Amino acid sequence: MTVTVRIKLRAAITILVLCLFYQSHGQITLPKVFGEGMVLQRDMKIPVWGNSASGALITAELGGVQITTQADEQGKWRVDFPEFKAGGPYTLKLYEKGKPNQSIELTNILIGDVWLASGQSNMEWQVQQAMDASNEIAKADYPDIRFLIVEHDMKLAPLEDISSGYWKICDTASVRRLSAVAYYFARKIHREQNVPIGIIQSAWGGTPVESWTSRAMLLSSPITRQRVQANDTLTYNHLVTDSLHAVRFWEIVFNPQNNTDKTVPLSEYDDSTWKEIEMPGVFRDFGMGSYEGMVWLRKKVMLPKAFSGKDLTINLGRPEMNYSLYFNGTEICKNIWNANPTHDYTIPADLVESGENTISIRMALLWGGGGLNPPAEKIYITDSSSIISLAGTWLYKEGLEPAIPEIQNYHYYPELLFNAMINPLIPYGIKGFLWYQGEANVEQAYNYRKLFPMLINDWRKQWEQGDTPFLYVQLANFHNAKPLPMESDWAELREAQTLTLLQPNAGMACIIDIGEANDIHPKNKQEVGRRLALIANKLVYKQNVIASGPQYKSFKIEEDRVRISFTSIGSGLSTKGGKEISGFAIAGEDKQFYWAKAEIDGGEVVVYSDKVKSPKSVRYAWADNPECNLINSEGLPAVPFRTDDWKGITQK
Structure with missing residues (x-):
């Protein structure tokens, strides 16, 4: 080929590429929040927006309504369809005048109620990870429930589109990955309101509230201004590098390295130099609280001859969330991620040997966790008639696999998730917000009094729908119960959440009774979704229902006793299981709290203690994991509270 021919060929290719570029650049596009099978919000104007060639005339059609608008100089356009009643299916058509071949047609669209579900891991926790997963998945046939899961992404500046995600119809295949809380909420509302329900899930585990708040709002507060300004030193390469490290991080966590899975679990493997550890237990109690990486555990167990030839069951109690078990x-x-919430497994008979057998566990120690959590009777092997405990001395070894890379976790940084996972959704029409978050802000619980309302006001301002309903979950009980009353950052975070009820059109689901001491992700997401739906029924759908447990109203000191009044008591107060009231503590001027006796008197509770003659304060369920049992006639738990405003441990 001659030089002249090559030059002409390159010129022709260049012209073709440019033509294709300008042609595609001028085509109508929609952000990914719009798609086949989506749900659009009923009873309010329906915004639809996108991009096209500058100045193009765009016609949009939905349900017989046709609207034409002109794109601005940047090619951006928007139309607002009038209010529609619930129903469907509809087809959305978009085309540019003079270019009939450049059109978009989205079918199977329903009109109903759309809820944006956001927060951290307890909102992200999937149906397949929650309680009774197999049964719930098998029954999940709800074609009028649709959902879109926004994939994880973080950006230094607001995006116009999400990185990925598309609408799915709720069935036994798709429901597995859906937020369990959002699903059980949607299912109850759909059944009772008989309208299509759309869920837009935008959540990321371990993230603080600041990550989900816009830069402008964060700059308005002295609490967050300096931290958000620190983002100005970040570059795109910082995020890319951290993402690559995260990929390697999870590659090591999920996949054995250095061929360890082929050697370490073998009975003949030499573990003579390994260190000892008592199980059940957690590694942080053995001086490994700051270690992150992979650890191997081994234990030799003697099995009787009666176990031979039988399938056995092994139960590990409540281990760290990411592990592999070998026999x-x-x-x-x-x-x-605790895909099997029961942690009991079958050991096939052909693996069982009479006498010595070897159990090996490969476990990820992350964020200060790791181990086989107590109690001791929860770890054992059984043939259904005899039980052999696995409690006692185990051997462990770290460093058998590569060190996991350090991750900066930029998705924890202020505004970065708002930019990538919330801003692209605005102004999609929604009925309200669902929020489950707070664990990542426990150490800054006092500041959460400001940070959480900031987010609510920020999102409402961004959506321009007025005081859009904002329903959220108060943190569940967590950690081991304490024998004496004491200060608690978890209690202070819950108090900040309760104070947020002062915001207009906000509702809180209290779940202080369904948490789990050793699991920050309580499995009973059905009840969480139900309680959120109760709040929605009362606040949003205006039903005459009791949607909350008793809430503190006021107190009155009567000599050596304190009388507490409540709202939301229904037809009366009672206790779970009919037992004596537990969970109350009382203090005098010295601020020394003692467990108190409490008696129900009509719609009030009288609290007292022989150790406090001149009471000044009463607290209820004021602990990480309180033992508390006060409920109303609907069986809903009393919301934790205190009558004092004494300085807490998170108030700097």
Whole structure:
């Protein structure tokens, strides 16, 4: 080929590429929040927006309504359809005048109620990870429930579109990945309101409220101004590098390295130099609180001859969330993020040997966690008639696999998730917000009094729908119960959440009774979704229902006793299980709290203690994991509270 020919060929290719570029650049596009099978919000104007060639005339059609608008100089356009009643299916058509071949047509669209579900891992926790997963998945046939899961993304500046995600119809295949809380909420509302329900899920585990708040709002507060300005030193390469480190991080966590899975679990493997550790227990109690990485555990267990030839069951109690179990060198399970909530497994009979057998566990120690959590009777092997405990001395070894890379976790940084996972959704029409978050802000619980309302006001301002309903979940009970009353940052975070009820059109679901001491992700997401739906029924759908447990109203000191009044008592107060009231503590001027006796007197509770003659304050369920049982006639738990405003441990 001659030089002249090559030059002409390159010129022709360049012209073709430019033509294709300008042609595609001028085509109508929609952000990914719009798609086949989506749900659009009823009873309010329906915004639809996108991009096209500058100045193009765009016609949009929905349900017989046709609107034409002109794109601005940047090619941006928007139309607002009039209010529609619930129903469907509809087809959305978009086309540019003079370019009939450049059009978009989205079908199977329903009109109903759309809820944006956001927060951290307890909102993200999937149906397949929650309680009774297999049964719930098998029943999940709700074609009028649709959802879109916004994939994780973080950006230094607001985006116009999400990185990925598309609408799915709720069925036994798709529901597995959906937020369990959002699903059980949607299912109850759909059944009772008989309208299509759309869920837009935009959540990311471990993230603080500041990550989900816009830069402008964060700059308005002295609490967050300096931290958000620190983002100005970040570059795109910082985020890319951290993402690459995160990929390697989870590659190591999920996949054994250095061929360890083929050697370490073998019975003949030499573990003579390994260190000892008592199980059940957690590694942080053995001086490994700051260690992050992979650890191997091994234990030799003697099995009687009666166990031979039988399938056995092994139960690990409540181990760290990411682990693999091996028996005599064979992998029994690979558990990722507690996919199996019961942690009991079958050991096939052909692996069982009379006498000595070897149990091996590969476990990820992350964020100060790791181990087989108590109680001791929860870890054992059984043939259904006899039980052999696995409690006692185990051997462990770290460093058998590569160190996991350090991650900066930029998705924890202020505004970065708002930019990538919330801003692109605005101004999609919604009925309200669902929020489950706060664990990542526990150490700054006092500041959460300002930070959480900031987010609510920010989102409402961004959506321009007025005081859009904002329903949220108060943190559940967590950690081991304490024998004496004491200060608690978890209690202070819950108090900040309760104070947020002062915001207009806000509702809170209290779940202080369904948490789990050793699991920050309580499995009973059905009840969480139900309680959120109760709040929606009362606040949003204006039903005459009791939607909350008793809430503190006022107190009155009567000599050595304190009388507490409540709202939301229904037809009366009672206790769960009919037992004596637990959870109250009382203090005098010295601020020393003692467990108190409490008696129900009509719609009030009288609190007292022989150790406090001149009471000044009463607290209820004021602990990380309080033992509390006050409920109303609907069986809903009393919301934790205190009557004092004494300085807490998170108030700097």
